[in-house]
Amino acid sequence: MKILAISGSLREASTNTAILKNLQKLAPENLEIEAYFQAGELPHFSPDIDREGAYEAVETLRNLVKNSDGVIICTPEYAFGVPGSLKNALDWLVSSGEFNEKPVAAISASPLYSGGDKAMASLNLTLTALGTINAGRLSIPNIKNKLNAEREVTDQETMESLQGILTGLKKVIEAKQAGGHFKPV
Numbered sequence: 001m002k003i004l005a006i007s008g009s010l011r012e013a014s015t016n017t018a019i020l021k022n023l024q025k026l027a028p029e030n031l032e033i034e035a036y037f038q039a040g041e042l043p044h045f046s047p048d049i050d051r052e053g054a055y056e057a058v059e060t061l062r063n064l065v066k067n068s069d070g071v072i073i074c075t076p077e078y079a080f081g082v083p084g085s086l087k088n089a090l091d092w093l094v095s096s097g098e099f100n101e102k103p104v105a106a107i108s109a110s111p112l113y114s115g116g117d118k119a120m121a122s123l124n125l126t127l128t129a130l131g132t133i134n135a136g137r138l139s140i141p142n143i144k145n146k147l148n149a150e151r152e153v154t155d156q157e158t159m160e161s162l163q164g165i166l167t168g169l170k171k172v173i174e175a176k177q178a179g180g181h182f183k184p185v
Helices: 015-026 056-066 084-091 117-130 156-177
Strands: 002-007 032-036 070-075 103-109 133-140
Touching (some): 002 015, 015 032, 015 103, 084 117
């Protein structure tokens, strides 16, 4: 089972990227998680320049989503929303349809006690527009106190919640592959 993990942050020391790396370590053997940290390489979206083969970075992202069984997106909250680079990446996928009926789990991680709830709300709106299947949602508050110096999750409750996201995503993918019908969110 192939999962694409998209980080909503461009920061090298991003806690959201660290969450995705922790998920890669938690994944069972039959679940391959490929991380995508290249959202900053995409050109600014415009329908006028959206044509097949025009941009290698766009084609790469589209193929990664298309060839995955499911997607995990982990985002910080910037100015009460998702970062522009993540929104731009998702905008490139609106008209091409790779996300349509794709199981997607969404995570927001924030140093604030709100857990990035406004970014999650914003991301949910975009995922609804893309026609994705909700395969789990998780907001992680106070993230900086839940990682050690090596960027590993040390908080047991957060570890269990991340494991729950993987389990939930896997179940939705298996149900979809078995012919289950889901109404996109």
